[in-house]
Amino acid sequence: GQQVMQIPQYQHVQEGEDFTTYCNSSTTLSNIQWYKQRPGGHPVFLIQLVKSGEVKKQKRLTFQFGEAKKNSSLHITATQTTDVGTYFCWGENTGFQKLVFGTGTRLLVSP
Amino acid sequence: SAVISQKPSRDICQRGTSLTIQCQVDSQVTMMFWYRQQPGQSLTLIATANQGSEATYESGFVIDKFPISRPNLTFSTLTVSNMSPEDSSIYLCSVDTGWWGASNKQYFGPGTRLTVT
Numbered sequence: 001g002q003q004v005m006q007i008p009q010y011q012h013v014q015e016g017e018d019f020t021t022y023c024n025s026s027t028t029l030s031n032i033q034w035y036k037q038r039p040g041g042h043p044v045f046l047i048q049l050v051k052s053g054e055v056k057k058q059k060r061l062t063f064q065f066g067e068a069k070k071n072s073s074l075h076i077t078a079t080q081t082t083d084v085g086t087y088f089c090w091g092e093n094t095g096f097q098k099l100v101f102g103t104g105t106r107l108l109v110s111p
Numbered sequence: 112s113a114v115i116s117q118k119p120s121r122d123i124c125q126r127g128t129s130l131t132i133q134c135q136v137d138s139q140v141t142m143m144f145w146y147r148q149q150p151g152q153s154l155t156l157i158a159t160a161n162q163g164s165e166a167t168y169e170s171g172f173v174i175d176k177f178p179i180s181r182p183n184l185t186f187s188t189l190t191v192s193n194m195s196p197e198d199s200s201i202y203l204c205s206v207d208t209g210w211w212g213a214s215n216k217q218y219f220g221p222g223t224r225l226t227v228t
Contacts, residue, residue, distance in 0.1 A: 033216065042203060043154065045216040088153060090217070099144070101154045 004091045004102040012108040019076040021105035023089035032065055032072045033090040037104075043088060046074075079109045113138055113206050115220035123226045124194055131190045132223045134204035139184035142207035144217070145177070147200045154203065160187040194227045201225070 003026045013019055023032065031050045035043035047056055049065035049072060056063045062075040076083055089102040114137040124130050134143065143160040158166040158179055166179035181187045191198050203222045209215035 035217075042219040042222050043205075043217075045218065048216060099156055099159075101146075101156075104153045106151075 004089060004100050006089060006102040006105050008105055009103065010106045012110065013079050015081060015109050015111050016078050019079050019083070019107055021074050021087050023072045023102050025070045025091050027070070027093050029069050029091040030094045031092055034063060034074055035088045035090060036085050037088065038085040081109050081111055083107060084109050113140060113208060113218040115204060115206060115218055117204060117220040117223050119223060120221065121224040123228060126195050126227055128194055129190055129192045130194065130225060131188050132202055134187045134189070134220055136185045136206050140206040140208060141184065142209065143181060143187045144205045144207070145179060145189045146203045146205060148203060149200050157189070191225065196227045199225055199227045
């Protein structure tokens with residue numbers, strides 16, 4: 001079945017450092033979404049990417065969808081303590097048959 | 112947007128019993144989903160709750176264990192039947208604001224933390 005892996009599993013950074021998480025799918029995706037889950041909370045939608053090579057920015061967050069539509073990345077510039085949480089990608093395959101969350105990357109930011 | 116509530120927020124249950132979790136949305140949506148999340152893990156899709164028809168279950172999940180109802184476009188229930196300690200988890204419902212298979216964004220309920228003793 002479809003698998004969506006994220007790396008790294010965990011990252012601990014100092015406030016102000018940059019952070020990147022990568023999402024890799026075994027199959028081609030029709031679209032990819034990113035979610036953030038704070039400790040003790042539920043996932044919250046961040047962005048959706050649909051087009052090959054698409055890049056979107058939200059303030060300090062930059063999202064990219066790979067040319068082959070099998071991978072994606074989320075980059076945070078100058079992390080803040082409010083960025084703490086687990087970041088999940090979510091992928092839908094081109095057959096609209098599987099809705100799969102990635103394994104997640106847990107981010108810890110120290111002041 | 113969509114605001115989702117779940118009941119109960121948490122429960123501690125005896126093995127062998129069943130628990131029904133309710134999910135209420137403040138607007139009509141076509142797609143509702145039920146997920147399970149073990150502590151520190153990703154979300155696993157249990158099933159898609161279809162209005163007016165049987166739910167669509169993912170591999171590894173069966174209707175006898177996780178019966179789902181979806182009587183209308185704003186409400187769904189998930190029952191965890193004949194519980195065992197392995198069912199201890201957080202159960203989340205979500206809705207997709209897209210229509211008829213075109214995925215948009217998912218909104219999640221606050222989750223139900225279930226502990227089975």
